[in-house]
Amino acid sequence: MEDATERRGIRRAAISLAVPANSQSLRRHNLALVLQSIAHRGRPTRAQVAGFSGLTKATVSSLVDTLVGAGLVISGDPDRGLVGRPGSPLGLDPAGPAGLGVEINVDYFSVCIVDFTGAVRFERVVAGDNRQRSAESVLRSAARAAERALDEAAGSGLEIAGLAVAVPGLVDLDGVLRRAPNLPGWEDVEVGERLRDLIRQPMRTASCDNEANHAALAELWFGGEPPLRDFVHVSGEIGVGAGIVVGGELWRGASGLGGELGHVMVEPDGPMCSCGARGCLEQVAGQEALLRAAGAPARAATALGAPDGSTRELLERALAGDVRTLATLERAGAALGAALAALVNLVGVPAVVLGGLYAELAPWLTEPVMAELRTRVLSFAWSPVALSVSPLGGTAAVRGAAGTVVRAILEDPAAWFPEMLATS
Amino acid sequence: MEDATERRGIRRAAISLAVPANSQSLRRHNLALVLQSIAHRGRPTRAQVAGFSGLTKATVSSLVDTLVGAGLVISGDPDRGLVGRPGSPLGLDPAGPAGLGVEINVDYFSVCIVDFTGAVRFERVVAGDNRQRSAESVLRSAARAAERALDEAAGSGLEIAGLAVAVPGLVDLDGVLRRAPNLPGWEDVEVGERLRDLIRQPMRTASCDNEANHAALAELWFGGEPPLRDFVHVSGEIGVGAGIVVGGELWRGASGLGGELGHVMVEPDGPMCSCGARGCLEQVAGQEALLRAAGAPARAATALGAPDGSTRELLERALAGDVRTLATLERAGAALGAALAALVNLVGVPAVVLGGLYAELAPWLTEPVMAELRTRVLSFAWSPVALSVSPLGGTAAVRGAAGTVVRAILEDPAAWFPEMLATS
Numbered sequence: 001m002e003d004a005t006e007r008r009g010i011r012r013a014a015i016s017l018a019v020p021a022n023s024q025s026l027r028r029h030n031l032a033l034v035l036q037s038i039a040h041r042g043r044p045t046r047a048q049v050a051g052f053s054g055l056t057k058a059t060v061s062s063l064v065d066t067l068v069g070a071g072l073v074i075s076g077d078p079d080r081g082l083v084g085r086p087g088s089p090l091g092l093d094p095a096g097p098a099g100l101g102v103e104i105n106v107d108y109f110s111v112c113i114v115d116f117t118g119a120v121r122f123e124r125v126v127a128g129d130n131r132q133r134s135a136e137s138v139l140r141s142a143a144r145a146a147e148r149a150l151d152e153a154a155g156s157g158l159e160i161a162g163l164a165v166a167v168p169g170l171v172d173l174d175g176v177l178r179r180a181p182n183l184p185g186w187e188d189v190e191v192g193e194r195l196r197d198l199i200r201q202p203m204r205t206a207s208c209d210n211e212a213n214h215a216a217l218a219e220l221w222f223g224g225e226p227p228l229r230d231f232v233h234v235s236g237e238i239g240v241g242a243g244i245v246v247g248g249e250l251w252r253g254a255s256g257l258g259g260e261l262g263h264v265m266v267e268p269d270g271p272m273c274s275c276g277a278r279g280c281l282e283q284v285a286g287q288e289a290l291l292r293a294a295g296a297p298a299r300a301a302t303a304l305g306a307p308d309g310s311t312r313e314l315l316e317r318a319l320a321g322d323v324r325t326l327a328t329l330e331r332a333g334a335a336l337g338a339a340l341a342a343l344v345n346l347v348g349v350p351a352v353v354l355g356g357l358y359a360e361l362a363p364w365l366t367e368p369v370m371a372e373l374r375t376r377v378l379s380f381a382w383s384p385v386a387l388s389v390s391p392l393g394g395t396a397a398v399r400g401a402a403g404t405v406v407r408a409i410l411e412d413p414a415a416w417f418p419e420m421l422a423t424s
Numbered sequence: 425m426e427d428a429t430e431r432r433g434i435r436r437a438a439i440s441l442a443v444p445a446n447s448q449s450l451r452r453h454n455l456a457l458v459l460q461s462i463a464h465r466g467r468p469t470r471a472q473v474a475g476f477s478g479l480t481k482a483t484v485s486s487l488v489d490t491l492v493g494a495g496l497v498i499s500g501d502p503d504r505g506l507v508g509r510p511g512s513p514l515g516l517d518p519a520g521p522a523g524l525g526v527e528i529n530v531d532y533f534s535v536c537i538v539d540f541t542g543a544v545r546f547e548r549v550v551a552g553d554n555r556q557r558s559a560e561s562v563l564r565s566a567a568r569a570a571e572r573a574l575d576e577a578a579g580s581g582l583e584i585a586g587l588a589v590a591v592p593g594l595v596d597l598d599g600v601l602r603r604a605p606n607l608p609g610w611e612d613v614e615v616g617e618r619l620r621d622l623i624r625q626p627m628r629t630a631s632c633d634n635e636a637n638h639a640a641l642a643e644l645w646f647g648g649e650p651p652l653r654d655f656v657h658v659s660g661e662i663g664v665g666a667g668i669v670v671g672g673e674l675w676r677g678a679s680g681l682g683g684e685l686g687h688v689m690v691e692p693d694g695p696m697c698s699c700g701a702r703g704c705l706e707q708v709a710g711q712e713a714l715l716r717a718a719g720a721p722a723r724a725a726t727a728l729g730a731p732d733g734s735t736r737e738l739l740e741r742a743l744a745g746d747v748r749t750l751a752t753l754e755r756a757g758a759a760l761g762a763a764l765a766a767l768v769n770l771v772g773v774p775a776v777v778l779g780g781l782y783a784e785l786a787p788w789l790t791e792p793v794m795a796e797l798r799t800r801v802l803s804f805a806w807s808p809v810a811l812s813v814s815p816l817g818g819t820a821a822v823r824g825a826a827g828t829v830v831r832a833i834l835e836d837p838a839a840w841f842p843e844m845l846a847t848s
Binding site: 170178179181230242244246247252253254255256257258259260261263264265266267268275276277278280338339341342343345346347348349350375376378379381382383 | 594596602603605654666668670671676677678679680681682683684685687688689690691692699700701702704762763765766767769770771772773774799800802803805806807
């Protein structure tokens, strides 16, 4: 394998200003088309890419050469020594630009690096109650963890294209965290930009979005097979969030401030919520509400995959048939089902994916959730809601965040590597 | 004024097959662009249309001439005798193709014709409990009423371009009414096609959609000023439905089966609903639930604007300060507010428009609805939800239905008048 820096040498090539804008935009479009054909079609040949894309074989070959030169695509199977032959299969380059994801949550933060093929190359969770610390202090710790991840990545020859942060709160369309009901003090924070400033290595881009949205994207990109194109992914943590995917794309609604499933009312006279309202789903089916109702002590997270110290306690009690725990999960499942039924009745999604804590608790939640969906979803009789469990575990959000960096390059490689527009 | 048939003579002109497809599609696009510039800009001149659209004045003039010839646009102000001068203002032709809307609801049906400018030219409501009759019998009555409307329209020289039907139930993306919880027996009915078959006059197109969607479109096109681009329109009738508009377009979700606000749970142990679930909003805030709770007898509709026999009773009691009625409206407002808060939390719309029955009851509903929105919408503090009342009354849905026919022509006039693609 050639050296990663060498392969990306083309990034420093000059852009020819002689190329007119319209031929450049055509090339830009076609580079993305070819790259996506390669990404989504399972190691096609040049001829197959021509078939998928409707471009001529000659054009495809030239564009593939450019993408190979930019370090985004490999031709052939390096393991078999078939590199670069015309009929050899094409694939995304695992040594191509990678993405750094950081998740800030209530009782942990985590860091993840995915390579250009979407494979996880680094992952670490740091447990600790972030409600006891200032936003700045948490971000400084996260920056140190990110720097360690970047050092490891550099050691394996990976260059990081950008940073994306997942947070448990309302993020507006400009990427500003407006409010995190379970993280007091995190108000109007430009989390992505702030974290970029705190990380010593330079980051070309920084963004921030809700953790439920990032988890839904992870499910879309790296989740169950065959991939769903229309679904809601529910991530149960201390907060409860929903990410809505329609037609294979994250749906952000009008304001970008949707998906707050945890604050749908399920019991009008229920317990008071941290948001100031009464009877929110989160107070019946959120992680801390479950632990409280089951009589289990809240314990800090201890290992990768989020707050599993306390989750393990809950799982153990449920497996042991503890009556109070089973009743708690039954009630939580019914409340979750009613809130999901409201979502399906309003938004019309045909599939629900249980993620985060709910994926682990699925054996006890599936039945009460389905019972509510069956009764409450008006269209259920001829358009049943498919309920499934995410295979991604508690790291969906951070993985989705890292994935957004890589996906942005797949969508418009020339925006990242403008020298690819210079035709030689 | 020239005769309507004469003006539309161009519809029978031959399409030149010599025009290559790409120049045709360019012309098609530009015809729509010019027509929409005229529709949405308040009587612009040719020069102003050129400015809005980026087309040359010569191209605009030629396209305007075609649109005038097709009977879609008038040039000048006929009242002032300024017809056809180059600098004279352009407008949609009130004698252009009109739309026929029919609404089938639970206790009435109605018929409406809007002309090409969107003005209502005919409107009639026929009261009667449609639950007591078969679907076919209701559709036959509606067809007779539509025929009378068409006769009147023909008398004023209006030609009808198509038919659209609004129904109180779940309509799939193919226009099939799958289920109407309050109209037993209306299952899997192709309402649009069936009504077209029953109407003696030929209809070029027929479609069918949920009444909440049509009412939201009416609000978008003919509602309050300035027009909202992101909102949910709630239509309270016997059923309660929501139409969601995002970015100036109706949002149908993944399946087209969303917007069922009336079946969001507001009281877990509340009354049984016609849908088979317990505690749906409709059972607390739907028209019949309100009448029951207020102790008012359900009376049939008597005049235009929907079921106002019983609504009037409710209004009179509220105005007279009847304690039971006021308590009923207070409870209904809180339930409606909680369901709307769920919608805003999930979908992120910044504005709510009260329509139908709720528009009339707004003086009593606004306060409890706002109280719930203020408490329950997580983003309320920096992105408050604007609550307003639709000026359209009970006829929004049927007017929206008629409007869809006209809007389809505005969006692609050449699809309706293919002879416009023949350049002379």
